Amino acid sequence: MKTAQRIQSIPPYLFAEIDKKKEEAIKRGVDIINLGIGDPDQPTPNNIIEKLNESVKSPNTHNYPPYEGTAEFKQAVAHWYKERFSVNLDPHHEVMALIGSKEGIAHIFLAFIDPGDFSLIPDPGYPVYKTGTLFSNGFPYIMPLLEENDFLPNLDEIDEEIAQRAKLMFINYPNNPTAAIADKSFYEKVVKFAKKYDILICHDFAYSEMVFDDYKANSFLEVEGAKDVGIEFHSLSKTYNMTGWRIGFAVGNKEAISALSIIKTNTDSGIFKAIQQAGVEALTGPQNNIEKMNQIYTKRRDVIINGLNKLGWNLKPNKATFYVWIPTLKNMSSIEFTNLLLEKTGIIVTPGIGYGEYGEGYIRIALTVDEKRLEEALNRIKNSGVLQE
Numbered sequence: 001m002k003t004a005q006r007i008q009s010i011p012p013y014l015f016a017e018i019d020k021k022k023e024e025a026i027k028r029g030v031d032i033i034n035l036g037i038g039d040p041d042q043p044t045p046n047n048i049i050e051k052l053n054e055s056v057k058s059p060n061t062h063n064y065p066p067y068e069g070t071a072e073f074k075q076a077v078a079h080w081y082k083e084r085f086s087v088n089l090d091p092h093h094e095v096m097a098l099i100g101s102k103e104g105i106a107h108i109f110l111a112f113i114d115p116g117d118f119s120l121i122p123d124p125g126y127p128v129y130k131t132g133t134l135f136s137n138g139f140p141y142i143m144p145l146l147e148e149n150d151f152l153p154n155l156d157e158i159d160e161e162i163a164q165r166a167k168l169m170f171i172n173y174p175n176n177p178t179a180a181i182a183d184k185s186f187y188e189k190v191v192k193f194a195k196k197y198d199i200l201i202c203h204d205f206a207y208s209e210m211v212f213d214d215y216k217a218n219s220f221l222e223v224e225g226a227k228d229v230g231i232e233f234h235s236l237s238k239t240y241n242m243t244g245w246r247i248g249f250a251v252g253n254k255e256a257i258s259a260l261s262i263i264k265t266n267t268d269s270g271i272f273k274a275i276q277q278a279g280v281e282a283l284t285g286p287q288n289n290i291e292k293m294n295q296i297y298t299k300r301r302d303v304i305i306n307g308l309n310k311l312g313w314n315l316k317p318n319k320a321t322f323y324v325w326i327p328t329l330k331n332m333s334s335i336e337f338t339n340l341l342l343e344k345t346g347i348i349v350t351p352g353i354g355y356g357e358y359g360e361g362y363i364r365i366a367l368t369v370d371e372k373r374l375e376e377a378l379n380r381i382k383n384s385g386v387l388q389e
């Protein structure tokens with residue numbers, strides 16, 4: 001039996017490796033503090049759970065759902081976009097339900113990349129942008145996200161010949177893993193670039209609502225001309241604590257949505273209607289849990305930023321996402337530092353190299369444990385000798 005080349009070209013999924021190390025440490029009896037995975041620790045709001053309970057009992061939800069999402073779900077998305085960003089969307093042609101945004105992100109490459117085509121992807125970045133390109137036999141072209149550029153790609157540095165051959169570009173703000181944000185002027189530059197080189201822009205907007213200190217994220221689609229060139233991927237996962245429910249959506253350029261739909265109609269058969277009804281409740285029901293969560297994350301962020309700064313780091317508080325992107329100590333590689341932390345303190349973090357070569361020299365921590373546990377993590381770092389290594 002011989003697997004396809006594309007399987008061999010994919011590095012092991014980063015979080016699977018971390019999980020393995022965690023299991024080994026647990027077996028050794030270590031009290032693990034897991035700051036490695038970006039999965040909200042708070043439950044899905046009750047109104048959404050109640051809606052699922054009710055919907056699941058109705059036989060009308062038990063058959064195959066429409067491929068592209070129910071009319072009600074797409075309508076709810078269009079309504080939410082209008083309310084939140086003042087962006088008009090045609091629910092029939094410019095909205096599509098996804099089995100979590102990861103599913104759509106992975107599939108968009110199949111819709112746009114032919115063998116030998118280039119994708120322009122951020123590094124560090126969500127790993128699926130690279131693997132999605134490789135699965136389509138394309139070439140990922142790296143756009144470095146550097147601290148000195150506020151973790152925005154420098155579009156002027158993209159090789160002219162590559163830009164001519166590129167089919168799509170991914171951007172992601174608020175950003176995983178750097179927690180950076182982007183403003184409309186950046187999106188305007190991106191639209192100009194996309195028009196010049198005739199490429200599709202894919203904006204991964206999974207963290208749109210996870211924002212702090214009065215910051216509000218702009219949608220890429222708010223910028224003039226954006227819908228001519230781009231789509232936005234969105235998720236209910238982080239916004240409504242629904243990671244396990246697997247529901248998200250893509251919105252924007254109708255040709256791109258239609259191309260994605262051709263891939264999807266041939267690979268999956270939509271999302272359980274009861275989950276879509278719960279999704280409608282999430283998008284159209286009370287929104288106060290978002291603010292409540294953001295207050296929780298703000299407090300946790302402050303604990304970590306203040307605590308690490310007392311230990312010698314020099315970090316600015318991030319305005320969005322439940323991640324903190326931290327330089328390693330004493331020029332240690334991200335893997336060395338991650339392993340040292342696990343060994344000496346029982347803390348799991350994610351090594352920056354897992355997000356690409358420009359993630360080297362950093363680790364990412366996720367603010368997905370409570371303040372007490374974060375204080376405990378800081379104490380362990382202080383008392384473990386890690387700082388003296």
Ligand SMILES: Cc1ncc(COP(=O)(O)O)c(C=O)c1O
Nearest residue numbers: 100101102126176206235237248
């Ligand atoms: C940047 C980014 N995009 C997309 C996703 C996928 O989210 P989901 O598939 O749960 O919608 C994640 C999940 O962690 C993410 O960090």
